């Protein structure tokens with residue numbers, strides 16, 4: 001789970017950089033504080049001839065005494081202070097940006113790590129668009145808050161306090177008004193923004209719905225075209241885009257309205273300071289130079305007030321985004337079993353035993369009930385059964401993609417919970433019923449980023465009856481297959497996904513309708529070539545076609561061993 005506390009803990013992990021950055025920021029702020037005072041004070045000291053600290057200080061170093069000289073020196077000092085402050089400012093921005101980007105990276109990584117371990121059944125419910133909206137939009141909202149909180153809050157508070165102190169020194173009556181008015185404006189803002197943040201949450205939700213719809217439509221665009229349904233889907237996406245427009249308008253308008261209203265309040269207070277300044281001069285309580293200095297401070301005090309208001313705005317937005325991000329952390333995780341035994345170690349293959357296995361997707365309808373099955377090590381078993389009878393489900397369960405509702409599965413007499421899913425998936429290859437391809441090269445689709453040399457890959461492609469095909473391509477293994485393999489035929493995709501599994505040389509292989517798109521001749525050749533490769537391995541072949549299961553030692557009819565009434 002992500003909380004504000006977690007975020008601040010992450011920020012404080014960069015203690016050293018944080019301290020340096022804050023010292024730099026404080027120095028930069030302190031340097032700029034006296035700047036507005038210098039030139040106006042000259043009015044008192046030179047024009048009104050009152051003498052004072054500035055001319056006196058300059059006289060201590062060199063005495064020339066001409067007013068032009070004082071003006072030049074003060075101007076140069078002002079410019080110098082501003083330049084130094086700018087350099088320090090740039091340094092602090094650099095340090096703070098580094099910390100804030102690091103913190104948002106950690107949040108993104110935490111989200112991705114969590115997604116990695118989310119159970120398969122949760123994935124079935126998830127929309128990829130919804131997840132990406134959260135990982136992108138909401139993390140971005142949090143990022144803005146983090147950047148503002150680490151980078152600005154200390155400096156702006158300090159600026160506010162320093163300016164208030166200087167004004168207090170110049171005239172306590174005006175300082176009192178400033179000190180009273182600013183918190184008033186801010187508390188107003190706090191109240192308004194809490195409400196506006198709720199609209200922000202709705203806006204982000206509509207972005208999520210839009211993104212989900214858009215991603216899915218793009219993924220299935222082929223199907224949409226075939227059915228002539230572009231207009232329907234486009235309208236649907238359009239209505240979701242309109243929702244974003246409307247909510248975005250509401251949020252944008254209201255937040256800007258709140259901001260502008262608060263700014264106006266600050267401007268008012270600015271006018272009040274100025275009017276008070278003139279009044280004080282009239283009453284002889286303030287010099288003209290000091291009055292001008294107060295005008296300048298009243299102007300620059302607006303920046304920290306504005307930033308602090310913005311900070312509150314970002315804080316509330318971040319809070320709602322954190323809530324949305326935590327929806328991901330609420331997804332159930334795949335159970336993680338400790339690897340206690342390795343039944344595959346130093347063995348060619350393993351036996352499989354299924355005991356009283358029952359399974360349901362939704363706790364209502366049993367898909368598999370009380371299944372008992374024993375497959376000897378090295379045995380070649382075929383599983384047949386009506387469509388929808390649960391063959392693919394059983395295969396998924398065998399490698400732990402869905403946890404069993406009740407019953408046990410053993411590899412070489414060790415229960416899967418003792419072996420751990422990771423070890424099982426390392427040793428049990430599963431060729432999925434629907435081949436899935438990345439829009440990447442053939443090589444990547446085979447290796448999924450693992451290191452294999454080309455010789456090894458071509459050996460496997462020979463078994464999968466793809467050798468000639470790939471060799472004949474201009475870019476061979478580096479040919480891009482297109483989105484979900486659109487540049488390949490159904491049979492080529494099937495053979496690629498067989499090759500993908502064979503390449504890992506698993507000790508047990510489950511083929512789920514893996515050759516259903518192949519013509520009989522190619523299928524024969526493939527099964528023939530496969531014969532030697534799987535000689536010592538336990539294999540389960542799920543198939544409807546008689547030709548696919550002819551070579552099996554035993555044919556099991558799931559409809560018979562499944563005790564569904």
Ligand SMILES: Nc1ncnc2c1ncn2[C@@H]1O[C@H](COP(=O)(O)OP(=O)(O)OP(=O)(O)O)[C@@H](O)[C@H]1O
Pocket residue numbers: 124361367385386387388389390391392393394433
């Ligand atoms: N992820 C899922 N969530 C909920 N129900 C599912 C899920 N996957 C499959 N089912 C249901 O489980 C039942 C068995 O599906 P399964 O895919 O295992 O059948 P199958 O025997 O492989 O069928 P086929 O021969 O058509 O491939 C079906 O009734 C299906 O509707």
Ligand SMILES: [Mg+2]
Pocket residue numbers: 391392393433512
């Ligand atoms: Mg199936």
